[in-house]
Amino acid sequence: MPSYVVTGSNRGIGLAFIRQLSEDPKNIVFALARDPDNSQELQELHKSRKNVHLLQGDITDVKALKAAATKVGSVTGGKLDYLVNNAALVDFNRQELSPDGYTEGQEELLEDDYLKSFKVNVIGVIHTTNTFLPLLLKTSETTVAKIISLSTGLADPELTVIGKLTDLSPYSVSKAALNMVVAKYAAAHKDNSNIVFLALSPGLVNTALKPPTPEELENIKKTIATFKKQYPDWSGVPLTADQSVGYMLDVIKKVTAADTGAFLSHWGNKQWL
Ligand SMILES: NC(=O)c1ccc[n+]([C@@H]2O[C@H](COP(=O)([O-])OP(=O)(O)OC[C@H]3O[C@@H](n4cnc5c(N)ncnc54)[C@H](OP(=O)(O)O)[C@@H]3O)[C@@H](O)[C@H]2O)c1
Numbered sequence: 001m002p003s004y005v006v007t008g009s010n011r012g013i014g015l016a017f018i019r020q021l022s023e024d025p026k027n028i029v030f031a032l033a034r035d036p037d038n039s040q041e042l043q044e045l046h047k048s049r050k051n052v053h054l055l056q057g058d059i060t061d062v063k064a065l066k067a068a069a070t071k072v073g074s075v076t077g078g079k080l081d082y083l084v085n086n087a088a089l090v091d092f093n094r095q096e097l098s099p100d101g102y103t104e105g106q107e108e109l110l111e112d113d114y115l116k117s118f119k120v121n122v123i124g125v126i127h128t129t130n131t132f133l134p135l136l137l138k139t140s141e142t143t144v145a146k147i148i149s150l151s152t153g154l155a156d157p158e159l160t161v162i163g164k165l166t167d168l169s170p171y172s173v174s175k176a177a178l179n180m181v182v183a184k185y186a187a188a189h190k191d192n193s194n195i196v197f198l199a200l201s202p203g204l205v206n207t208a209l210k211p212p213t214p215e216e217l218e219n220i221k222k223t224i225a226t227f228k229k230q231y232p233d234w235s236g237v238p239l240t241a242d243q244s245v246g247y248m249l250d251v252i253k254k255v256t257a258a259d260t261g262a263f264l265s266h267w268g269n270k271q272w273l
Contacts, residue, residue, distance in 0.1 A: 003028040003076045005068075007059055007128055008087025010039035012207035013150070016241035017084055018042070020249065022049045030072050032057045032087075059087050059124035065131040073135055080135035082252070085128055085149040089120040091171055095219065098166035099173075113170045121174035125149055126181060140194035148252055149182050151175045151199040151263060153272025163230050167223065179263045186261025198255055199263040200248055201272055206238040231273045239266075 004021050008014040009031035022029045022045060029052050036042050036054040045052045055071060057064040072080055094101075094113060102110040129147055136145040153159055154168060155175035165172070182199040189195045204227065212220060224236050239247075247266035254268060265272050 001026050001028050002081045003030070003072070003079065004082040004084065005030040005032060005055070005072060005080060005132060006084040006086055007032045007057075009033050010036060010042055011209065013202055013205060013241045013244060014084075014086040015039075015041055016245040017086060018045060018052065020242065020245050022052045025049075025051055027051055028076060029053065030055050030068075030075075032059075032068055034058050059085075059128045060119055062127050062131065065128055069131045069135060072132070076135070078135060079139045080132055081139050081143070081145055083129065083132045083136060083147045085125045085147070087120070087124065087128075088150065088175075089117055089171070090168075091117055092168070095167050098169055101166070101169075114173065117170040117174035118177065121171070122177045122181060125178055129185065136195065137192075140192055142194075144194050144196060144257075146196045146198065146252060146255065147182075147185065148198050148200050148248075149178055151179055151182075151201050153201050153203075153265065155179055155199075155201075155263070156270070156272060159230065159272060163226055165226065167219075182263070183261040190260065193257040196255055196257055196260045198252070198259060198261075200251060201263075201265045202239075202244040202248055203266045204238045204273060205241055205244045207241055227273055231271075234273045 004027060006014050006017045009018045010033035018029055018031045021027050031042055031052060032055040033039060033042060034057070036056055042054060046054050053075060055068040057068045059065065091113065136147060139145040152172070152175045154165060154172040159165065160172065179199045182197050186197040228234060228236055244266055251264060251266060251268040
């Protein structure tokens with residue numbers, strides 16, 4: 001029975017992973033969230049599907065992660081097949097500022113913005129991966145284990161320069177660092193052909209909890225227009241979380257040891273939209 005841990009699973013893409021993976025009763029699905037008790041969708045899935053287990057944990061809290069890993073091990077007999085590092089801080093504060101957009105006197109604000117994104121999107125993912133790694137390595141003794149970390153096309157330096165994408169700098173920079181974290185894990189475990197590390201972008205996905213304000217709508221239109229210039233054939237319509245997860249699960253299924261350390265899109269290549 002394949003086992004999956006998905007972080008940040010109470011909403012958005014993480015919740016769609018839980019919904020789709022738990023449709024197959026053969027899968028054992030662990031939904032890790034900061035506050036699973038307050039997620040109605042997770043609670044309903046937990047009640048209606050025997051294969052959904054809830055775990056509490058902030059990915060920056062090593063103690064909570066360790067308790068979660070112990071719980072997973074006790075259900076699976078000490079193994080884990082897939083870890084999906086989905087949780088992230090997507091910080092829209094000062095979204096339009098490039099690194100040189102902070103004015104004099106805003107140095108502390110700059111540090112705070114970048115460190116906040118790094119703490120969750122880089123260090124949080126490292127803590128999560130390290131905590132669950134013994135379970136994944138146990139799986140790799142007999143079959144393939146995969147660690148998928150959700151990245152973004154905004155972490156692609158080429159697209160950034162060509163598209164003049166200055167927006168969401170702390171987030172994009174932290175995700176670019178995450179891509180290197182994935183490469184480092186891949187390098188460290190390169191001799192183990194039963195373990196695959198992958199940075200995977202989900203495409204542009206509508207995970208908004210409420211309709212955008214007029215100002216947000218303007219920003220979204222601007223972003224879509226920028227992307228359209230790079231991808232003239234793109235429809236301009238964001239994916240739903242379920243569509244994106246469907247595409248990503250195909251990629252996750254297909255990747256092998258030959259792909260370890262790669263940074264791919266939901267199409268399994270470098271086409272980000
Ligand atoms: N949506 C897109 O278009 C898009 C594009 C490219 C990449 N991505 C990536 O895809 C992933 C999911 O995106 P999304 O749009 O679904 O994000 P989202 O709607 O902003 O949800 C983020 C999830 O991460 C959780 N989270 C945040 N900080 C956490 C922490 N410290 N510990 C544990 N959980 C934490 C949130 O939990 P709370 O509810 O408790 O805050 C929430 O469940 C992210 O890695 C994101 O960078 C998304």
